[in-house]
Amino acid sequence: SQTIHQWPATLVQPVGSPLSLECTVEGTSNPNLYWYRQAAGRGLQLLFYSIGIDQISSEVPQNLSASRPQDRQFILSSKKLLLSDSGFYLCAWSLQLNTEAFFGQGTRLTVV
């Protein structure tokens, strides 16, 4: 069966520090991968999605970037975190069009 792993579960980082969040999927090939962010009390904001290795679409201009070095690995990065980067970050995967997406358990990031 397919599983999605996202880590760490919680993270506290100082302003200006770098960030690397990793997400991996097991049990499937060539998934679509997604990064979302949810600020406190807000809805889910799509940040990036990827339909294949090195094929990444950015939805919102910001100081975050995403990479997909392997088929089932999706990484969210920042060179310098801002206070406004705090939030709940979720990774998700799906297969081709018109199939459901499955979410990881999320990383709660607090920038201090």
Next chain:
Amino acid sequence: DAKTTQPPSMDCAEGRAANLPCNHSTISGNEYVYWYRQIHSQGPQYIIHGLKNNETNEMASLIITEDRKSSTLILPHATLRDTAVYYCIVRQGGSEKLVFGKGTKLTVNP
């Protein structure tokens, strides 16, 4: 932006049916309607999806109007554990994007 409209909040008594509406008046012919829910501090959970016909699974039923401009998610016997934010989503233009709106916060009361 999401192409759906949902009420911001709803209440339901435990054991009763919860009917959550969603308007998607600009839906295209090949776009599916998806429903997810998010329990506090967890990742969203897939519930059900459909194109034209009504759908039912072990979690819920999805009723889509004939003109496909609106749909209703039905939880037949709501429990306290169904308290969550429910998102109605339409896949945008056949793309791979999955964009969430603000959803409906459903509170199931004892």
